[in-house]
Amino acid sequence: MSRLGDLLKTERLRRNLSIKKVAKLGGVTEKYLESVEMGTRIIPDDQARRILKKMGIVEPTEVDFTLDEIAATVDLETVKTKTEFIKKKTEESHNDNNEVKKEEKGIVGSIWLDALSSVIKKVPVYNAVMKEVDSKLIPLENGKIENSDPDKVFYFIAPDDEMRGFRILKDDKVFIVPAGSPIDGAIMLINIKNHISLKKIKKLDAFNVMVQSFGRELLAESFPVSDIAFMGKAIYLETYL
CATH class of the missing domain: 1.10.260.40 (lambda repressor-like DNA-binding domains)
Incomplete structure (x- = not known):
């Protein structure tokens, strides 16, 4: 549950x-x-x-x-030893009360984050150059997020309206799960010639795919699979009204 x-x-x-x-x-x-x-x-x-x-x-x-x-x-027994560690650190440090309070606060915060690690995962949000600009807390289900390794999922911020025909607008946060090969009919995050973008994928055969964007009009271009680095599959998006 x-x-x-x-x-x-x-x-x-x-x-x-x-x-x-x-x-x-x-x-x-x-x-x-x-x-x-x-x-x-x-x-x-x-x-x-x-x-x-x-x-x-x-x-x-x-x-x-x-x-x-x-x-x-969470089961608070899982953090009992860390709580005892805080108490020990506090008892040992009397010279600088302000420093003790700072250290204690930082340890307490990390304890709760550690305790929640089996329940909630901090997922990074990347921009168009894959720089982390934000993060979101996502609940885990059976240790996974969307049936994927929680350490390998992330959000990608759509940099433009080139996928608006597929209902992805600029600044939408698109949730990406790992996928290293083309998936027919899926919207995927890909890297072509060091340019990272979202594209809809159509498999032509075992060695070639068609990548589609849909801004003002539907555009399609064919590439050998070997020319594309497949970074992941888009599962859902978060948008603003």
Whole structure:
């Protein structure tokens, strides 16, 4: 079952709120919220936080969850030894109280992030030159994200409107999972002659593919598979209204 789904349900019941009420607060359908609580659908981290805040959870931490929320999603015994380490460090350091507090705060933050590593993964967001410009917290399901290694997934920010015909607009965040070979009919992130871009792929035969873009018009060009570095497959996108 989804840990975030459990968390949403726990907080909803704790506040005696109906699914209908919470769905309305979060701007989602009752059916969607029910499937999230049942664990049959994964909710994005930012959407979960938004719904939790609508329910009245406002105290921030390093990962924008309250300590009660974190306790509801992880086994605190897994961080017991690290907590004891903090106590020891505090007892040993008396010369500079400010430095102690700084160090303790940093260790505490890392403890919660480490504790959440089996539940939530920090996924990088890359721009057109594959420079990390942001990150997002994504819930894990059975240790994976979209059935992929969580260390190999990322978001790619569409740099232009060259894929608008395929419903990808400039600045949309496109979620990419690993794929090192062409997938017929898929939108993929590829590198051709050191130019990284999103393209729709059509397999022509075992050795050649057609890459398509769709800005003002549909454009297609054929390439040998050997000329293209396939970086991943687009699964979904996040856009702004």
